[in-house]
Amino acid sequence: MDHERNDDSRHAARGPEAGPAEAPAHDRGGTTWTGCLRRSGTLIWMLVVGGSLAGMVVLWVQRGEVDYATANVLTMILAFVVVIALVARMSLRRGAHRVTRWLSIGGVLLAILAASTLRIDRVSGRLVPRLTWRWSVKPDQLLDSPVIDAREPVDMRTTTPGDFPQFLGPRRNLVVTGVALARDWTTYRPRQLWRQPIGAGWSGFTAVNGFAVTMEQRGPEELVTCYEVTTGRLRWAHAWAARYETMSGGVGPRSTPTIADGLVYALGATGVLRCLDGATGALVWSDDILQRFDLTPEEDLQAVTWGRSASPLVVEDLVIVPHGGPRNGPWCSLCAYDKRTGAVRWTGGQWQVSYASPSLARLCGVLQVLSVNQAAVSGHRLEDGEVLWSYPWPGKSTADATVPQAVVVSDNRLLLSKGYGVRARLLELMLSAAGAWQVTEVWAKPVLKTKFTNVAIQDQFAYALSDGILECVEVDTGRRRWRDRRGNYGPGQILLVGDVILVQAESGEVVMVEANPDQLVELSRIPALTDQTWNNLCLYDHYLLVRNSVEAACYDLPLRTPPDAPEVPDAAR
Template sequence: MSNWPQWRGPQRNGVAEGTKLPASWPAALPKPKWRVPLGIGYSSPVIADGVVFIQSRDTKVSQEVCHAIDDKTGKMLWTHAYLSTFAPPDPTAGKGPNSTPTVDRGQVYMLGLGGILHCFAARTGKIIWKHDLAKEFWGVEKEEIGDKWFPVCGATSSALAVGEEVILSVGGKKAGSLAAFDRATGKLLWKALDDRSSYASPVLGEVAGTQQLVAFTGKRMVGIHPKTHALLWEYPVTCLYEQTIVTPLLWRNRVLISHEAKPIVALELGAGGQKVAWQSAELSPYLSTPVIVKDHVIGLDARSRRIVCIDCENGKMIWSSPNRMGKNFASLVVAGESLLVLSDLGELYVIAADPSMFKLLKTYKVAEPGTIWSQLAIVENRLYIRDQTGLSCYAL
């Protein structure tokens, strides 16, 4: 059985594995196999062993709600609601929750906007452990806007499960910008760096022959040794309100990064540290993480609102879509020979996964404009689309 167990899929790279999507896309999408009404939030669906997990907010009673849904029927298997009164000072950021759950070996980890972290038994919803990050790790120092260590618009990073550790961007001197919790007990095992936490999610992979955690803090992109937790390299970033949002991409001996609609940068890692291999203002992501397709990076440019394809080797732009394909956000998923783009314009675009040319195969209307800021999920022949009123499962 295929799964989509975490943020951006099985390998956290926006690539769907083992899909069974149609060779010829239909003129119209079928009606949803099921649809579940949800409260607000930008948390994305994840799917593991026949269960869909997602988070939402019930604004009537100031609660965040964790949901487990039967993938076959759309029936709610369990929910857990808890009080959460945190509200970002910027109302355009949304009231959350915005973090995406992570499922690993029968446990699911869910982080709320105000810093409530739960570990549940995936099948039953029983709480195995929990943390209140705000009470335990933040509140040590204040700034003009909010907490010195807490991201202004709330906690949005999605947990990374590695062996017996659950790694998360927490922030500050008590828990570090990156922190690891014991998967069984929730005990804090280690912390790294004293920066403010990031809105982005960490990734684990081998770059330039070295296995490392690659992650944003509020002020820099870093590589952390997963065993010693030492800083391997760093690249400083400066942006308003420390808006480090885009998940880093790993390609060969390079890390591709972007922040606050700045030009995408390819950092080349080596024995001497890191250097800029190239940067391109043709692709400047803001909220949307690009994908890598056959040695090319493809993403939504925040200025032109077009989908842009860049050669990972030299930074040269190969093509851009003729029309805009998003206002502020689009999630991209590579599925076989197709590239699916779910846009906040309320449309799902199917594009040929061909770096040599732009070819739009189909366009489907799936929601009203401005209601989608969540990651598209794909398992086998099913598409999971979350808008601001609910979650729909389409079976193709």
């Protein structure tokens, strides 16, 4: 036919050496948008699937089905997989442009360079990594051993109404009474009395009679240190060779010392309990818990990954701490020592330790020691440590760690909370005439996700940083009153002071919030610290002591005096 002859004639005109005819423009897949789309179908599907998975993660977080830490890990894994797939697709596909391949190779080389020069220094409470140079030195390693100008005795035997002698406050419940703080920090400004570097660690301050004690890490030494509250002057330090350090747990001790009758009790991250003379810091007695189980610090980390964190409980003539044991047992939950001699008075319980601290409670009229263990909560008779009752409480000290305290809400009710997807619970205890204990569950709900913080209760309302967001819950019903994302302070700490809540944000800010069961009312805030902060607050009288792993500070908080009087402007103070 004519058109066939025309095609033949055009081919003949080009000659036998001319090669095949050039494809029409619309068929050149590598040079047009249509071709790109046709060849990149897999790439588009990868982006669609990746975007859909990312959207699901966001939705899970919004619904509270996963916590921020899990979401961040999933997001990082997803982003890594998508980037690797994109690079592989772009550089290995047939007909890829030379520039594309060189860019892909350059990206791989850049990633190798980053991996060889950077390291993860630490992670946030939501598992966001912080990178630093591999050759950089930890801040605590730049600090010298403390030098004390004069060995003047410190008086910790004298007590005052404003003392904060133990973990979480006078009653170990995150509540301070008898102090009415001014609610407007813009007009009535807190005064920074001092700010200075401090050794690493997540230990908090405790304070008695104007002297504050904490634990810190300086290079190869773990220390208990004593400072003047209002000046920050170091009065004494007790040091020994020990160092805890992991990427996820950070550096240094994480237990808060207890002050009682002029003595200081401190548990190091590697399991050594020390009793010190509060006047000079001299050692009175010590006990190495790991030696009792013939464990090395490395073996203990296989069972208690984030270090020994419990703060000693002093009751009458006893000091009580969790013991634990090897990863696979046998275990001893609690050990009570004579507080003056260090002699063991009793042991009790058969559960591995968690990261919570023992506390004293009166339930059903019986004075007892509460112990939040790795996999159970238990009540122990104070006289001999015998287990009165127990309740299963899921957790593992190498994974989904249990940190929060059990909180007494009435004569026979106990509130439990935790992160890692475990529902908070309200327990009711009953004691029969025959002496038998019964524990029943009143409610279990996905509220109060206190990963490594605690719950404060006022007027039967529980306040807590739930996965880092401030939340209020009815204790009796478990009904959430509010959880406001404006209160997204991160995994920090709180302290209930009268009618306000002091929030130590993970960023270092201190925020004052109204203890209001109806809504979040943020009153004031100050940039108290400037680095990642997990340490608990200490309020000695109206002096707020704050610290993290690099710095410490003290603020003079303005008061309402008397509590119902108008606030006095800062200029008139």
